[in-house]
Amino acid sequence: MALPARDPEELGQNWGKGLARCFSVCEGFLDEETSMRLLPIPDSFVCPISADVMRDPVATADGCIYEREYIEQWIREKRQRRQAVISPSTGVELVSQQLMPVDALKKAIETYVANRPELHNSFGQRRSVQQAAQLLQEELLDKQVRHNSIEDELTRLQKQMKDKDCHITEVEVQSQSLSEELERVRAELTERDDRDRSFRKEVDEMRQKHQCSHQAVSDLRSQLVRSQNRSDELELVRAELTEKDEQDRLFRKEVDEVLQKHRCSQQEVSELRSKLASAEANCNQLSSELVFARDAAACLKEELLSSRSVVPAAQPLEEQQQEQEEAASQSGQSDFASCPIEAELLSEPSSQSHSVFLVGQYAEIHGLWSRPDLGNAIGRLLEFDNGSGRWRLLLDTGEYIIIKPESMTHHDVPQGMRPMQFLRPGPSGASVTSRLVTSFMSFMSMTTMSPQLCDATQECEYIGALAHELFGNGAAVQEFLLLGCLEDLIDSLGSESQVVQELAAFALRLVGSGELIVEESGAILRLVNLLFESSCSKVQNEATMTLTSLCYGVPGCRQDILEELDPHKLTLLLVPGGANGQSVQGLAARLCGVLSHGNPPIRDALVKAGVVPQIVALLQCAPSTASHGAFALGSLLIPPACENLRRSIVAANAIPSLVGLLQSEFFQVRDHALCALGFLARDSPTNQLAIATAGTGALPAMATLMRIHAPTASVLRDLINDNANVQGMALEAGLLQSAMCCLEDNRVARYYLNSVTEPSSPDVVHVIQVLMVRAQVSEQSATIEQAINILRSGGLESKTLVCHVLWALLSSQVSSHFGFKDQIIQVGASLGLQRMLWQHCCR
Structure with missing residues (x-):
């Protein structure tokens, strides 16, 4: 059975008491007169360093016991001297400098001293001597430290003196070389003064020659101006000749086609002549009927105008037509002459079909780099030029443009349009034909009938024809508003026929007078009702597009539409199903x-x-x-x-x-x-x-x-700006090479330059700058080499864009950190930039 552990203090106290009571025999052990005396201080109580009784004993890693104060001083001195800490007793290096207190020994020493009163005085004297020795030792150490610092300072000053002596020697040598250089420069200046005097003489002579040739230069300049004017006239003549050659080529082609069509047999000619005779008879009959219909329409128009008080009743029809001609000439939006081209129904195939497009069809324009304003424009196809491969389109603004088929997509229009005649633009100031007036009057006559007598199919035909007349014809729109047909057209939105609703919304969008439509009471409400309540998707589409068109045309119309719309119902309309x-x-x-x-x-x-x-x-x-x-x-x-x-x-x-x-x-x-x-x-x-x-x-x-695609550079600028992760991904995706390809294409470079105003730089320049800063040295060198090649052999716009890129790379914020200046100079950019500057000055 293990005994319980005893308290170290109790063990030490018993140990001290026992040692204090021990005696030694001075004489022989068996002598009767043997005297007894106390034993001396045990060696285990004495510190090996101080040779004195320990007060606070501690044990080191090697097992020896020392006075805490002296062993700590021993360790501190070894550290200051940067020596290994060894044991004072054994001389073995201490593995650990941690000190462990020996409480039992400390208690034994205290008990021993307490039971030996004769040792108190000797301990006090010994302690005072030790303290005095320690004080003297500390003073000696301080003096030694000051001595060492003074020696270090003397050493430093001596080194500075040596350095200054060397510097003085170098300065003397440099001064001698500078004196020699000064003498040489003075000699060179003397020589230059001599050369300058000779150059001044030559310059004076050249000035005299220049004054003599100045008059000749003035004559040459005047001749150059005249030659430039002649060259401009020559270019105009060349353009006219080219245009005439193109027209002649088209005319020859048409003549060849006509000749090929008319190569038929005599029997077919006779049949055609007989058919022509019968057609002439029918034409004469139709002409008389047409004159009668025009007279009836004119009478009906006068009656309606007098009833609506739009035009005074006494005003003759000829004066009204003259005013219409003046309005058409002033509007300048669309002028028409009587040279019709017969077109077929939109739903039927046409004989003139190119790239899946038909004459009379509507097309949406997109991707025009030269005309960003036509991004969402819709045009009507009039004719196709086989020579140039382009369509001729009429826009809803009255403008005619020529465009390639690949820049268009098919745009659906309401079905049910009747065959009609498209009109080519004639000379400025052409009048609005009586056919427009006939279409207006027919539509108004249908709207004045009661719903029971009104034929929905016939009303659809009249509205479809009316929409075609209004498209792109500003004069027709003015006549339409003057006759007061807008209110009747808005009323057609409430028809029971879905086709009538669809065509009415379509025609209402072609009118283009958004302010008048908004002012008309109930127009927006009826369109909103068609959007939410109609069961026909075509009606909903036309109503939505008309509302969208009103938002574009009238700034304050959005709030009016929102008041009629319920945002929650609009959200339900967007839900699947x-x-x-x-x-x-x-x-x-x-x-x-x-x-x-x-x-x-x-x-x-x-x-x-x-x-x-x-x-x-x-x-x-x-x-x-x-x-x-x-x-x-x-x-x-x-x-x-x-x-x-x-x-x-x-x-x-x-x-x-x-x-x-x-x-x-x-x-x-x-x-x-x-x-x-x-x-x-x-x-x-x-x-x-x-x-x-x-x-x-x-x-x-x-x-x-x-x-x-133009906006890509702008989006990339926002995407990679101040984002190192995305910049690294952009380099891996090859964006730097793609951006340089944009610089090589002169057409793309021209678009980028036209999209900004000076002194701003295009977005593609900023993209290249950011990627160049992030790219590796090999990619940077390859890109700069490609830019120099563009300067040597590229177009003017490409060269200009490259100059923007080089300017961005040479800016102080970029070039000072990445050294682009040296790379650009090494690949020979100076010569290319000088050539670019010379070309710019010549232009």
Whole structure:
């Protein structure tokens, strides 16, 4: 059985008492007169360093016991001398410098001293001697430290003296060399003065020659101006000749076609002559009927004008037509002459079909780098030029443009249009023909009938013909408003026939006078009712597009439309299955975007109604619907956009869908997706990284789109700005090479230069600068070499854009840290820049 542990203090006390009572025998052990005396102080109580009784014994790592004060001093001195700490007793290096107190020994020493009173005085004297020795030792150490510091200071001063002596020697040598250089420079200056005097003489002679040749130069300049004028006239003549050659080639082609068509047999000619005779008879009969119909229409017009008090009853019809001609000449929007081209029904195939387009068909324009203002314009196809491969389009503004088929997409229009005659533009000031007046009067006569007597099919035909007459014809629109047909057209929106409702909404959109439509009581309400209550998707589409057109045309119309619309009902229309088709949902989303454009109160109302998740869901639908959804998101994000709205769009998982739309083959889809992504990436590193990593990543798609799509550079600038992670991904995706390809293409470079005003630089320049700073040295060198090659052999716009890039790389903030200046000079950019400057001065 193990004994319990005893208290160290009790053990030490018993130990001390026992030692204090021990005696030693001075004489022989068996002598009777043996004297007894106390034993001396035990060696275990004495410190090996101080040779005195310990007061606070501690044990070291080797097992020896010392006085705490002396062993700590021993360790401290060894450390100060940077020596190994060894044991004072054994001389072995201490593994650990930690000291362990020996409480039992300490208690034994205290008990021993307490029981030996004769040792108190000797201990006190010994302690005072030790303290005095310690004090003297400390003073000696202080003096030794001061002595060492003084010696160090003397050594430093001696070293400084030596350095100054060396510097004085170097200065003397340098002064001697400078004196020699000064003498040499003085000699060179003397020589230069001599050469300057000779040069001055030569300059004086050259000035005399220049004064003599100045008159000749003036004569040459005048001759040069005359030659330039002649060259301009020659260019004009060449252009006219080229145009005439093109016309002659077309005429020859038409003549060849006519000759080929008329190569028929005599029997066919006789049959044609007989048919022609019968046709002439029928034509004469129709001419008489047409004259009678025109007279009846003129009478009916006079009666209606007198009843509506629009034009005085006494005013003759000839004066009215003369006023119409003057209005047409003043409007300048669309002037017509009587040279008709017969077109067929839109629903039937045409003999003149090119690239899946038909004469009379409507087409939406997109992707015109030279005309960004025509991004959402809709035109009507008039004729196709086989020689140039381009269509001739009439816009709703009355402007005619020539465009390639690949820059157009088919645009649906209401069905049921009757065959009609399109009119080519004639000389300025051509009058509005009586055929327009006939169409107006026919429509007004139908609207004045009672609903029981009104034929819906015939009314559809009249409204369709009226819509064609109004399209792109400013004079026709003025006549339409003058006759007061707008109110009747708005009333047609309430017809029971869905076809009539569709055509009326379409014609109302072509009128273009948004202020008058808004002023007409009930126009917006009826369009809103058609949007929410009609069961026909075509009617809903036309109503939505007309409301959208009113928002574009009239600034204050958005609030009026919102008052009639219920945002919650509009949100339900966007829910899957809430409308009659995806096309209706897409147009409704576009209406939301147009309503919220630059109007925070309307935007907040729509967001509160919950349109954001529904619009984001539309991004997964058909391309046209997804395009409208992306447009709506971009309009909602137009500054000032709140951060909560951006978070809600991101939370609805819009970024992967928008990145996926960048792969679309349709221009408008990519354009609207880029716009929305640009707003999401602006000043948001989290969104920037999410866009760069979503799906397959937006950066590879943007690298492809930079050369064919204008806003890509602007979006990239927002995406990679101040985001090192995205910059590295952009370099891996090849964006630096794609940006340099934009500089090589002179057409693309011209567009980028025209999109900004000086002194601003295009966004593609900023993209190249950011990527060059991040790129490796090999990529930097290859890019600079490519830029120099463009300076040598590129077009003027490409060279100008390269100069912008070099200027950005040579700026003080960039070049001072990355050394682009040396790289640009090494590859020989100076010569190219001088040549560029010379070409600019010559121009």
